[in-house]
Amino acid sequence: MNDKHYVNTNNARSGDKYENVIKEIAEHKVCPFCPEHIAKYHKNPILIEGTFWLATDNMYPYKPAKNHLIFIHKTHIENISExxxxxxxxxxxxxxxxxxxxxIPGGSFLMRFGDTAFTGASVTHLHAHLIQSNPESPDYGNSGLQARVG
Ligand SMILES: [Zn+2]
Structure with missing residues (x-):
């Protein structure tokens, strides 16, 4: 029995497809970013594969992103100190x-780490985001692109 939590469903309460995906992963008790499972849960092509990281477009980009890439650490770590x-x-x-x-003329780099109760992350396997917002999108509104960090 594997009681380890690889995802935090509380941080994926979006009411859309992503929430359902995270719930399904939680039921399967697997890490969606570990090498043995990533092909099942991540369908976008790997843009760059290094020794330590994979770079790829996020399957579920924040709105309204023009670019939203994620860098996934190739081995399962959860803390920045690792x-x-x-x-x-x-x-x-x-x-x-x-x-x-x-x-990309400007963007944000975001890396959540450690206990997901404090980060807003839905996947514990360490990854980082590179996000370029899109101020021309109708979704931009008054608040622009917002990302949860806790
Ligand atoms: Zn993992």
Missing amino acids: IVGEAWAEIHKMIGQIITDRK
Whole structure:
């Protein structure tokens, strides 16, 4: 019996498809970002595969994002303190490559870590977000793109 929590359904109360996906993953008791399960839960192509990270477009981008990529640590870690120096160097290089390739003039980089009760993360497996908002979208409204961080 695996009682470990790989996802936090409380942080995926969006009322849309994503909420259902997270609930299904919680029932299966698997980590959606671990190598043995990622192909089942993540259908977007891997844009860059490094030694430590995969870069890919988020399956469920925040609205209204023009670009929303995620960098998934290839092995299951949950805390920022577990990222080794070489991995920081690699993600730095990958971010630069994505910004150049996608011609991203400005964006946000977000990495939640540790106990999801304090972060707003729905998946515990460490990953980071690179998000470019889209102020021209009708969804932008008065508050723009908002991301939960706790
Ligand atoms: Zn994992």
